Amino acid sequence: xxxxxxxxxxxxxxxxxxxxxxxxxxxxxxxxxxxxxxxxxxxxxxxxxxxxxxxxxxxxxxxxxxxxxxxxxxxxxxxxxxxxxxxxxxxxxxxxxxxxxxxxxxxxxxxxxxxxxxxxxxxxxxxxxxxxxxxxxxxxxxxxxxxxxxxxxxxxxxxxxxxxxxxxxxxxxxxxxxxxxxxxxxxxxxxxxxxxxxxxxxxxxxxxxxxxxxxxxxxxxxxxxxxxxxxxxxxxxxxxxxxxxxxxxxxxxxxxxxxxxxxxxxxxxxxxxxxxxxxxxx
Numbered sequence: 001x002x003x004x005x006x007x008x009x010x011x012x013x014x015x016x017x018x019x020x021x022x023x024x025x026x027x028x029x030x031x032x033x034x035x036x037x038x039x040x041x042x043x044x045x046x047x048x049x050x051x052x053x054x055x056x057x058x059x060x061x062x063x064x065x066x067x068x069x070x071x072x073x074x075x076x077x078x079x080x081x082x083x084x085x086x087x088x089x090x091x092x093x094x095x096x097x098x099x100x101x102x103x104x105x106x107x108x109x110x111x112x113x114x115x116x117x118x119x120x121x122x123x124x125x126x127x128x129x130x131x132x133x134x135x136x137x138x139x140x141x142x143x144x145x146x147x148x149x150x151x152x153x154x155x156x157x158x159x160x161x162x163x164x165x166x167x168x169x170x171x172x173x174x175x176x177x178x179x180x181x182x183x184x185x186x187x188x189x190x191x192x193x194x195x196x197x198x199x200x201x202x203x204x205x206x207x208x209x210x211x212x213x214x215x216x217x218x219x220x221x222x223x224x225x226x227x228x229x230x231x232x233x234x235x236x237x238x239x240x241x242x243x244x245x246x247x248x249x250x251x252x253x254x255x256x257x258x259x260x261x262x263x264x265x266x267x268x269x270x271x272x273x274x275x276x277x278x279x280x281x282x
Contacts, residue, residue, distance in 0.1 A: 015165050022206070023166030025052040025155045026221030027181075029147075030229035039130065041243055046127045047233035048147035049225045051261075052155055052166065057119035062220040064114045072107045073097055082215055083223035085230060089250075108250060112257050115224070121158065122261040124232045125150045125277040128242075135280050148184040149193040150277045152201060154263055159204035161266070167205060171222045172212040185210035231255060232276075240282045 015021075030047040053061065066080075073081045073094060081094045091098040098104045127143040152168070159166055168185065172178055189208055192198035213219050231251040237243045247255065262275030 015163055017165060017206070020056050021164060022055050023052050023155075023159060023164060024055065024058065024221065025050050025151075025166060025168045026219070026225045027148075027151070027168065027170040028222060028225035028229050030233045041237070044128065044130050045233060045237065046129060046143045046147060047229055047236070048125045048127075048144075048151055049229040049232055050123045050125075050151050050155065051120045051221055051225050051228070052123075052158070053118075053120045053221060058221065061114070061118040061120070061224075064117070065220050065223070068107075068110045068114055072103055072110070080218045082218055083227055084215075085227050088227075108253075112253060115254070116257040118224075118261075120224075120261055121263045121275075122228070122232070122258055123151055123154050123263050123275055123277070124229075124236055125279070126233055126236045127279055131280050142180065142184075144180045145184045145187065146279060148181065149188050150279065152185070152188050152205075153193065153196050154274065154277075156196070156201045156204035158263065160200060165204055165206045167207045167211060169211040169213060169219065169222065171219075171226070172214050178212055181212075182210050228254070228258065232258070236276050236278055239276075240278055242282065 027048060027050050030049065031045050032043055065083075069075060069081045069083075074097070075081060084093075087093045088095050088098065091104070098107055125147040127147050129143055132140050132143065132146075155166065155168070170181055186209065187193075189201050189205060190198060192201060213222065215222070231247065231254055234243065234245075234247060234251070235255050238245075238247070246252075262271045264271055265274050
């Protein structure tokens with residue numbers, strides 16, 4: 001996203017900072033971060049999927065999602081059902097109720113409606129690790145660093161444009177993954193990235209550190225990012241002629257629902273480069 005002119009030295013002090021004025025970006029990944037030359041689609045491509053919400057809109061989404069779970073799935077407030085794409089699609093664990101065709105139909109329709117009515121912006125960054133290694137060799141940046149840099153550029157660019165602030169949350173996976181994400185975030189916040197200087201990120205982001213939450217925390221934004229990561233990645237790859245297979249029926253319907261949510265160029269409505277990023281470019 002292009003810069004829009006100089007910012008004051010400490011712009012966050014002049015920006016609305018109340019809860020109802022702030023934004024949060026929720027992150028999840030599809031694929032793995034291991035930097036290796038492989039041809040298999042599941043391992044060759046790392047997708048970092050981000051959904052950002054204005055806080056009031058997020059509360060509405062969270063309430064609607066929890067109501068849907070309570071209606072169709074075993075529910076107890078002390079042990080909430082956590083949406084997990086693989087478990088949901090395979091009707092296992094907390095999603096065994098979806099083995100009933102009637103319940104599955106009602107659940108799918110309800111979930112698509114909740115997502116369709118939610119107000120959020122969507123960005124998917126897909127890193128082709130095989131092409132990256134071939135193009136840059138040992139000088140190639142780590143896929144996590146690249147993906148998070150592209151993602152934060154777009155989130156901070158949006159916040160700077162509307163003169164608001166926000167923070168970033170990802171699911172804690174422990175160990176190496178958490179360390180890499182934290183390091184990547186701190187690097188962008190403190191040093192900037194590519195054509196975007198550090199003060200642009202510091203103007204938009206309220207925290208120097210990435211927020212991490214466990215899956216058990218029942219964070220609706222993280223569950224949404226988990227649900228969208230794989231099908232959005234596959235769509236980006238299909239659109240660039242990198243995989244041949246068609247989307248499964250539910251994934252196709254899901255992509256139709258979220259098509260309007262992708263971040264876009266303000267004046268042209270272009271999604272490529274704003275709502276989707278493929279690197280290196282094909």
